[in-house]
Amino acid sequence: MTSSDGAIDDKPDVTMRSMDNAAVGVRLSETQPFDEGCVQYVVEAWAPGLTARIDEVVAWIWDADLAAFISELAADFQGWEGERTWKTYDGDLAVSAVFRSGGSIGLTWTLRPWPDVAGGWTASVTTWLEAGEQMSSLAADIQHFFAEESQ
Helix, strand or coil, X not given: CECCCCCCCCXXXXXXXXXXXCCCEEEEEEEEEEECCEEEEEEEEEEXXXXXXXXXXXXXXXXXXXXXXXXXXXXXXXCCCCEEEEECCCCCEEEEEEEECCCEEEEEEEECCCCCCCCCCXXXXXXXXXXXXXXXXXXXXXXXXXXXXXX
């Protein structure tokens, strides 16, 4: 699930691929300080016929953060009804989660840069992960991804 190209100077990244189709995935990378109380990072999503990237997603420490959202999903590995959602304060990245019988979680990653600008674009991919170990591993990886920049 996590990946790095192994270069010594590289910052951590998190890559997840759908267990149903390895050609579908999402990558979080290139964290950097943006302002006091926030970090900026890159989100890439891909699927057959689609490649999308947002270069400047901002995570604010006072905002409900992605790491906490994914950790809560991992803790509820026995499932839930309906859809759970999270988004950045600016609305340029949103994640929705559903639980399906058989113990897997679908995470739909929606990239929407400049959501208030006319003529903008939106792209979504869904990664399916095993509700137990894969989600727990993803939660730990995302926590580590954001923690590296705060040090």
